[in-house]
Amino acid sequence: MNQQAKDHHAKEQVKRDIVQAATNISQDDNPLQVLADTLMDYFDDNGAINFIEQRFSDNDNPDRDFIVTMCLANGLTPAAKLAESEEKNTKLNAALSLSNDLILSLISTIEQLGGDRDSNLIVKALAQIDKNKILS
Structure with missing residues (x-):
């Protein structure tokens, strides 16, 4: 059916x-x-x-x-469920945006430090990003 x-x-x-x-x-x-x-x-x-x-x-x-x-009296109405979902979506989009910004910052910092894919440069880039986050 x-x-x-x-x-x-x-x-x-x-x-x-x-x-x-x-x-x-x-x-x-x-x-x-x-x-x-x-x-x-x-x-x-x-x-x-x-x-x-x-x-x-x-x-x-x-x-x-x-x-x-x-x-249910203790449940969510459809409108409340939608509002909750929209709030979660907003938070997830913000986290995704922050992640993208951090990745771009990492790439930029690696390029500034010499541009090769040496793991030491990645560690240095991450340390630099952490310092910049603390300062901002």
């Missing part, structure tokens, strides 16, 4: 579960709790770890789609 068929099947199952739950609501039941219980079952049945999203279409207006997101 391809992913689109799986998604369609999952959507249909959620609809069936909601309809089934709605038919069993007594006057004492909170309809939102019944919906939440159904979504929690959907969360568990689909092996979700942090959150689930389910798209629903308005049958009366096909141009209106809604996404219901349910996440």
Whole structure:
């Protein structure tokens, strides 16, 4: 079964579960709790770890789609997860930039010290770079 068929099947199952739950609501039941219980079952049945999203279409207006997101109370929302990923990406890009700068500095220092690939020159270049980092 391809992913689109799986998604369609999952959507249909959620609809069936909601309809089934709605038919069993007594006057004492909170309809939102019944919906939440159904979504929690959907969360568990689909092996979700942090959150689930389910798209629903308005049958009366096909141009209106809604996404219901349910996440663990102590988990990350999709927006928080995105922000965390963007922050990590920024830090990784900064580290990569610093690494590139250090490599270029190493190459430049080796060239200034004579330009051959003698290991002593590499050690001297690294020492010079460390001194420059301390001074800056």
